[in-house]
Every structure is written in C-alpha cells, then in structure tokens.
Amino acid sequence: MPNVTIAEAKTMFLRSLKLPHTANTLQTYRKALETFSIMLETQQIDLSNFPVTGLTENSVVHFVDYMKHLSPATESLYLQVIKSFFKFLDAENLITVNLSRVRMLIRQRIRRAKHQALQYPEKDIKHLIEVMSNLQTISVADGNQLDNLELRYVRDRALILTLADTGLRVDEICKLRYGDIDWETSRAILKGRGNKQAVVRFSTRAINAIKDYLSLRKSLDLETGQSLLSLPLFARHDKGAGKKIKPITPTTTRNIIAERVQQILGEEAAGTITPHTFLHYFVTTILRATGNLKLAQVLARHANIQITQRYAHINDDELDRGYYEIFEKK
Numbered sequence: 001m002p003n004v005t006i007a008e009a010k011t012m013f014l015r016s017l018k019l020p021h022t023a024n025t026l027q028t029y030r031k032a033l034e035t036f037s038i039m040l041e042t043q044q045i046d047l048s049n050f051p052v053t054g055l056t057e058n059s060v061v062h063f064v065d066y067m068k069h070l071s072p073a074t075e076s077l078y079l080q081v082i083k084s085f086f087k088f089l090d091a092e093n094l095i096t097v098n099l100s101r102v103r104m105l106i107r108q109r110i111r112r113a114k115h116q117a118l119q120y121p122e123k124d125i126k127h128l129i130e131v132m133s134n135l136q137t138i139s140v141a142d143g144n145q146l147d148n149l150e151l152r153y154v155r156d157r158a159l160i161l162t163l164a165d166t167g168l169r170v171d172e173i174c175k176l177r178y179g180d181i182d183w184e185t186s187r188a189i190l191k192g193r194g195n196k197q198a199v200v201r202f203s204t205r206a207i208n209a210i211k212d213y214l215s216l217r218k219s220l221d222l223e224t225g226q227s228l229l230s231l232p233l234f235a236r237h238d239k240g241a242g243k244k245i246k247p248i249t250p251t252t253t254r255n256i257i258a259e260r261v262q263q264i265l266g267e268e269a270a271g272t273i274t275p276h277t278f279l280h281y282f283v284t285t286i287l288r289a290t291g292n293l294k295l296a297q298v299l300a301r302h303a304n305i306q307i308t309q310r311y312a313h314i315n316d317d318e319l320d321r322g323y324y325e326i327f328e329k330k
Contacts, residue, residue, distance in 0.1 A: 004094055006040065009052040013088045032081035039066040052094050057101045060086070064109040072111040079106050120313040121272045124265050125164075125281050128273065131264050132160045133205055148237045154216055156256050158209035159234055159248075163278035165203035167300045170250045170275040172200075178214070179229030183207075198301050221245060250275075283311040 004012075010033050017026060037047055039062060045054070063082060067075045086102050089095045135157055162173065172190060180188045186202040202210075210233065214221075221231055224245050232247035248256075253275050261273045279300065286296040297308040 004052050005048055006037075006045070006050050006052045006055065007047040009089060009094055010037070010047075010085075012092070013085055016088060028077065029081050029084075032078040033085065035067070035070075035078055036063055036082055036085075039063050042066070052089060055086075055089070055095055055097075057098055057105060060102055060105050061109065064106070076110055079110060119272070120280055120284075121269070121277070122281075122284075122313060124261075124269055125273055125277055128261060128264055129160065129164050129281070132157045132260070151213075151216060152237045152256075154209075154213045155234060155237060156260055158206070158213040159253070159256060160260065160278075161206045161209045162202065163275060164281055165206045166200050167279055167282040168200060169279070170253050173234065173275075174232075174248050174250055174253060176233040177229065178231050178233055179227075181210075181233065200301075201299070217245075280311050280313060283308060284313045287312050287314060 014026070014029065014033070017029060040047060040050075040059075043062070060079070060082060064075070064079065067078060070078070083102060083106060086095075086097055087099060090097050090099060135153075159173070162168065168176075176188065180190075181202070182188065186204070186207045188200045188202070190198045190200055214233075217235065220235075220243060221228055223243060224231065226245075231245050234248045235241070235245045236248055236252055257273060257275055258270065261269050265273075283296050283300050286299055287293065290296075293305060293308060293312070296312065297305045300308055300311065302308045302311075
C-alpha cells in the first residue's frame with residue numbers, strides 16, 4: 001500500500017471530483033474536508049506527515065462529535081462528503097475500511113433536522129393582496145412620463161396579483177414574455193421539462209393589473225425597437241436597467257415582495273412572505289372554494305397530489321364544516 005499522507009489523499013480526492021461536479025459542489029466538498037482536517041488537527045495529527053492509513057471508522061465517530069456546533073443540515077451534508085472520501089480511499093486501495101460500518105455509524109449518530117410545521121401567514125398575505133388589489137391605478141396625462149418609482153409601483157401591483165392568482169413559480173414569472181399571453185382567453189402556455197406544455201390561467205384582476213402596467217410602460221417598450229411580443233412581461237425598473245427592458249430575476253422578485261411586505265405589513269413581517277408563499281395561498285384558495293383536491297393539483301401543476309396536500313392550509317373547523325355539509329346536512 002503506497003505511503004500517502006492525509007493531505008495528499010485529500011488533494012487526490014478533490015481532483016477526482018472536478019469533472020462531474022459544479023463549482024458550488026466542489027466548494028462544499030472543500031469546506032467539509034477542511035472541517036474534517038481541523039478536527040484531526042485538534043487530535044495533534046499533522047496532515048502533511050500523518051499517513052492516510054491512520055484513518056479508521058472511528059475517525060467518523062470523532063467527526064460527528066466535533067460537529068455538534070454546526071446545524072443538523074450542515075452536519076448531514078459534511079458526513080456525506082466524508083463518506084464519499086472514505087469510499088474513494090478504499091477504491092484507490094489507500095486504506096482498508098469497513099464501508100458498511102461507516103454507513104452504520106453515520107446512521108446511528110447523525111442528528112435529524114427538526115421539521116418544523118410550516119407557518120402560513122394567512123391573515124398577512126390576504127391583507128397584502130387586498131391592499132395591492134385596491135390600490136388606485138396611476139394615470140398619466142399625454143406628454144408626461146412616469147418616473148421609475150411610479151412604474152415600479154404599478155409593476156409590483158401586477159406582479160403580486162399574478163403570483164396570487166396563477167400559481168406561477170418565481171422562475172416562470174421571470175421568463176414570461178408579452179407574447180406568451182393569449183389576451184382573449186387570459187391564458188398562457190408554459191413549456192416545462194421535456195417540452196411538456198402547461199396552461200396557466202389568469203384572473204380578471206391579474207390581467208387588468210398587467211394591462212395597466214404594460215400600458216404605462218408602452219413608451220419604453222417602443223423605444224427598444226423590438227417586437228412587443230418578445231419583451232418580458234415584467235421588467236426591471238432600476239438604475240442598472242436604465243431605459244432598457246430587461247426581465248426581472250428571481251432575486252428581483254424576492255426583493256419586490258420583501259419591500260412591499262415591509263411597507264404594508266411592517267418590519268416585524270419581514271421574511272414571512274416570499275414569492276413561494278403565494279403558491280400556498282393559490283392552492284388553499286382553490287380548496288376552500290371547491291373542496292376539490294384534484295382540481296387544485298392540476299391548477300397548481302403538481303405532479304403528485306401529496307405535494308398539493310402539503311400546500312393546503314385547511315384547519316379542523318373548516319374540515320368539520322365540510323364534513324357536516326356533505327354527510328349531515330341532508
């Protein structure tokens with residue numbers, strides 16, 4: 001068996017990862033190995049001189065004990081990296097290790113992340129949507145131009161109502177183009193993985209809010225010289241974009257929601273509502289109105305109905321009333 005140090009073995013392992021892994025994954029592997037190295041150094045082990053054959057299954061046990069200051073999720077991730085490291089060492093005949101015991105030791109000692117019940121801010125999200133829905137539309141006299149602040153105000157209203165009433169995900173709403181909307185039927189056709197198509201329906205209030213926004217944005221759209229159909233449905237209106245019509249990004253969308261939540265609900269509500277919260281609102285609204293889980297699944301475009309159930313925030317009182325309406329009120 002070659003005389004390889006732990007430091008050399010780490011380098012060999014990381015080199016073996018470069019081709020099939022992304023930069024972010026490689027960074028995670030490096031952090032995990034660095035934490036493992038620090039743990040070994042606390043045991044007075046010189047990685048540059050200590051042979052890798054000195055690593056045993058008990059090294060994993062020591063590593064678990066060392067990581068108690070980290071979150072359960074980070075601990076789990078780092079242990080998966082170390083398990084892969086030991087598999088590599090075994091496959092390269094650098095050490096002889098019982099991989100089954102390594103897996104068993106990890107299963108026995110790993111902390112499980114606590115799955116906290118999702119807090120659905122029902123009252124707050126309803127209030128946010130109501131305020132945005134009731135805002136007055138800005139009208140601009142001929143010859144006047146909206147400034148970016150006013151244009152953002154109208155865009156954000158349209159964006160929030162669209163998220164609330166369509167079930168669109170943040171990446172989908174960022175990719176929407178003017179030409180994706182069938183304005184006569186208030187629908188859009190989305191292309192998903194494997195070129196699968198899905199129909200997204202828009203409510204009257206969402207469509208009207210979008211039309212108000214696009215109407216006020218029209219002069220900027222025309223200045224681009226591009227076909228209106230090719231332009232993004234929701235655009236950035238910040239200093240970085242200038243007068244160009246650039247699509248909003250997921251980060252832009254999250255910032256928009258965070259800003260409006262803070263303005264309308266106050267600083268204490270910061271972080272309680274994200275773009276994804278609107279999908280919970282969408283599913284819950286459908287189920288409360290119809291009681292039809294299958295309908296909610298199709299409209300939300302969930303592949304699995306169990307996913308839809310997790311998004312449904314229906315309390316016991318509502319279930320009791322629904323049961324009474326079906327089985328008792330005859």
